[in-house]
Amino acid sequence: MARKEIIALLLAGGQGSRLGVLTKNIAKPAVLFGGKYRIIDFTLSNCINSNIDTVGVLTQYQPLKLHSHIGIGKPWDLDRRNGGVTILTPYQRQEKGEWYSGTADAVLQNISYVEELSPKYVIILSGDHIYKMNYSEMLEFHKKKNADATISVIDVPWEEASRYGIMSVTENSKIYEFEEKPGNPKSTLASMGIYIFNWEILKDYLQKDHDNPNSEHDFGKNIIPGMLKDGRKLYAYKFVGYWRDVGTIQAYWESNMNLTERIPEFNLFDPYWRIYTLNPVYPAHFIGETGKVMKSIVAEGCIIHGTVINSVIFPGVTVQEGTVIQDSIIMSDAFIGANTEINCCIIGEGSVVGNSVRIGVGEFAENRYNPKVYNTNITVVGYNTVIPNGTILGRNVVIDNHIIPQDFTSSVIPSGGYLIKGGDEQ
C-alpha cells in the first residue's frame, strides 16, 4: 500500500446525550441535519474536499445507523482500493475485549490500523460539528511551524470561554498554556477538538497514557497537557468561519434554522465545497395547489399541500392540506396530517402526526422528565412515533421514539410534559 502523508481518525463514538431522544437509538454523528445530511457528512466532506482520502471512523455508541450510512464510503468518493474509509469498532483481543474508555484510548486501540498505513501525520477529528474547513491548510501550517502537534482553535465570546478547552498562545501562535473548561479563562481561543500530530510522537504519548492508571485517556485532558508539560512544540491554528457544536436541542434547532436565512452564514450551495451524503432515491419534491412554502428548505421526495414557514423539511415528508408548520424541523419520511398546527418542534424520522393535531401550544414550562436536556420552547417528537388525531402538545414536551397511539393516556400533554417508554435512557 502506498504510504499516505496524512490520514484522518474521526471519533464518532459519542452519544451526545444532551440531544435526548434524538440520540437515544443513534449516535450523534448520525443525527440528521440541514435538510438532507447527517452531522458526520460535514466532517467526511471536509476530509475529501481537503484531499484526505484515508479516514478511519471510530464508532462505539449505537453505531448501526452510522455504519449503514457510511457503508464503503461511496457518497464521499472514499471507496478506494488504497485508503478510503474504514470503520473501526471496539473489538475483542486475546486477553480481553474493551470498550473505548476515552478519545485517546480509542486511537490507541487502533494503533495497528494506523501503523499499517504508516502516515507521517494523523489528524484527529470528531463527527459532532457543523463547519467547512480545509484541513490541508492546517497541515501546511503544522509543517511550516515544524510543530509536534497543532490544535485548531476558534475565537469564542468571553462569556462562553469557560465551556471549552482554552489555549494561551504567544504572538507566534505557540501554545504555552492549555486549560480544559477553566473557571477564569485567560483567553478566548477555544480548542475545536481537531488535532494534527506527528504520528511517531503521538504513538509514544498514547502508549505512555495507556500505562498511566490515573489518566482519563482523553486528548484534551491528558495527551495535550502531557505534551505541553514536556515542552513539545504545540501550535494553535486559528480557524475563522462557521463552526457549531450542535450538541444541545437549542443549538441543534438554531443551527438548522440558520440555513433558512436569505444568505445563511453557513452556505450549503457552495459549488467549491460540496457536502456529500448518501442520497435517498426520491423524485424532486412537489408543492401542491394549496401548498405554500416560505423561508424554508425542502428536500427531495416531499409532497407539500400545507403551509411551511421558516422550517427545514427533510426528504420524503408529506404535509397535508390545511396544516401550518412554523419554526420546525421535520425529519425524513415523516407524515403530517391535515389541519394540523406545528410550532417550534422537531419531528423525528418516520414519525406520523395525525389530523387536527396542535404542537407547541401555550407557554414554556420546565420539563418534568429531564430539564437538563429539555429546557427550551422546543417540543421534540422522537423517531417512528405516531401522534394520534386531535392530540395537543404544549411547549418543551418530549415524546419518545416508537410511541403508538395506545401509549397516549390523554389527548393533551401540556408544556413541560413527556411521554417516555421504559427503556435505557438516563
Next chain:
Amino acid sequence: MKRAMGIILTGGKNNRLKELSSERSIAAVPFGGKYRAIDFTLSNMVNSGIVNVGVMTQYSIRSLIDHLGSGKEWDLDRKTDGLRIFPPYLSETGTGWYKGSADALYNNLTFLERSDEEFVVIANGYSIYNMDYGPMLEQHVDKDADITIACRALDDLTENDRKTLGIVEIDQDSRIVDFKEKPLNPTGNLGSMGVYIMKRKFLIELLEDSAAKGYTDLVMDIIIRSLDSMRIYAYIFTGYWRPLNSIQLYYRANMDLLDPRIRRELLMDRRKIYTKVKDEAPAKYNEEACVKNSIVADGCIIEGTVENSILLRGVRVMKGVHISNSILMQGSTVQEDAQLNYCILDKGVVITSGKTLNGDQEWPLIVGKNIIV
C-alpha cells in the same frame, strides 16, 4: 430475471425535440425534475432483474456517457455483467456509424454471443414509463412467440402523436397481423412501445440473416417483413407511457407529473427510478417565494412566483419573477421581474431582468442551452 439480458437503443439522429436534442441524444434529455429520459428504461430493466445491459449509442453521446458513467447509480457497476456502452466504431469489418437499429445490434454481435441469458429485452431509451418486463417475458414464453412487442392503447394520445408511432393490429390471440411504422393517416388504437422480447439465439440468427440481405432496421426490415413467417405477439401494457417523440409529447409528459396519480405510478412506485446523483443542497425558499402545483428539484433557490411548472436542479428564480406552465432545466436563472409562460429553458439559460417570454401550450417556446436572453 437472470433469464434475460437488456439492450437499450438510444435512437438515431433526429431533431424531434428541436434544440433540446440538437446537442444530445434524446435518451439524455433532462426530464421531470431530476431525471434523464434513459433513466426510465434503464431502471425498468434493473427493477425487472436484468443486470446485463448494453446501451447502443450513436449521435451526440457525450452527455449520455457522462450520465451513465459506470452504471453505479443503477447498481450496474458489476464485476460480471453490468452496464456496457456501445458507441459506433471502425474496424476492418465494422462500418462506422450504425445504419439502423439492426445494424447497431449486428455490429455488437459479440456482446450478444458472449452473454448467456436465454432472452433479450430490447427497448428504446426515450420513453417515460414504469414497467416490469417480467410478465411480458412470461407471456412470451406462454405463447411460444418468436418475438413479443409491448403495445399500448393510444386513447390518451393525439393524432399527431400517433403519426410518430408504430401502429399495430392484432388478432384475438394477440398475434400481430399488421404493423405500420409512423403512418401518415394512423388508424387503429394500438401502438408499439418499442420494447421487444425474443430469444437471444433467435436474435443472433435474425441479425446474421439480415446483415447478409443488407437489412439495417429492426422494425422496417425485419419485423414488418416477417409478420407472416414468424410468430410475433403483442403484450398489452396498461400503465402510463409516453415516448418523447415530439416537443408536444415531451412538454405534456413533463406536465403530467403534476398529476398525483401519474407521479405516484411513475416515480413513487416500489420500482424506483434511479438517476445520477448530483449532491445539491435541498431547495431553498425565501420569504417572497410563492410556488404552487410545481415540481422543484434540489439546489433551487426561489424568491419569485412559480406555478404549474417543473424546475430541475439548481434553478434560480429571483424576486418579482412570474413563471407559469414552464420547464426550467439545470442551472437556469431567471432574473428579477422576468415573466415566463409556456417556455422550456434548456440547461444554463439566463433570462435577464424584466424580460417576458410567451410560448403556446402546443408550441412551447424553447430557449437553447446556455443562451442569455
